[in-house]
Amino acid sequence: MEIARDGSLLTFYVDIKDQVTLICPKCNAKRSLDATPFKDARQAMKVNCTCGEVFRCAFEFRKHFRKKVRLEGTYSIPKTKESGDVLIDNLSIEGIGFNVLNESHNIEHGSVLTMRFKLDNKQETVVERTVKVTSVRGGSVGGMFFGSARNKTVGFYLMP
Ligand SMILES: [Zn+2]
Numbered sequence: 001m002e003i004a005r006d007g008s009l010l011t012f013y014v015d016i017k018d019q020v021t022l023i024c025p026k027c028n029a030k031r032s033l034d035a036t037p038f039k040d041a042r043q044a045m046k047v048n049c050t051c052g053e054v055f056r057c058a059f060e061f062r063k064h065f066r067k068k069v070r071l072e073g074t075y076s077i078p079k080t081k082e083s084g085d086v087l088i089d090n091l092s093i094e095g096i097g098f099n100v101l102n103e104s105h106n107i108e109h110g111s112v113l114t115m116r117f118k119l120d121n122k123q124e125t126v127v128e129r130t131v132k133v134t135s136v137r138g139g140s141v142g143g144m145f146f147g148s149a150r151n152k153t154v155g156f157y158l159m160p
Contacts, residue, residue, distance in 0.1 A: 008055055009055075009056045010022075010058070011057065014061045015097075015135050016095035018034060019135030022057060024053050026051055067091050067092070070087065071118065072087060072088075072117065073088050074117070075107070075116075077112070082107075090142075091154070093158060094144055095143060100141060109133055111132075113130070113143065114131075115127075115143075127153065
């Protein structure tokens with residue numbers, strides 16, 4: 001996800017799973033990669049796209065508190081009716097990270113999912129949110145909650 005452009009320098013948000021999807025400014029080709037090695041990088045990374053475009057990119061790591069969790073849930077893609085089980089491993093007020101149990105899923109960058117899961121709090125609150133996928137690496141998926149409305153229950157749940 002591109003957030004800023006300064007000359008040939010593009011800045012991309014790193015998601016809850018420390019994954020980032022680079023998008024070529026010329027041909028829109030997408031490439032997801034693990035941004036962990038760039039956490040302390042001082043220099044921009046140079047990318048050579050297959051279309052011939054060369055661009056530099058910087059990574060913006062999220063500073064929101066995220067909680068390591070282990071919650072069972074489900075996803076469904078309203079558009080294709082695909083659905084399945086997931087194991088959620090990261091949760092923040094704005095994003096979610098999970099592993100899809102069925103490795104042959106068709107979730108891709110930009111997919112919009114309906115996620116349903118139960119918090120392991122006393123009330124066993126059921127949460128249903130729309131999620132926009134920001135990264136996919138095999139069965140490992142990261143996404144952002146759709147819309148700006150914050151979920152009070154999730155916010156309370158996340159308090160350290
Ligand atoms: Zn390109």
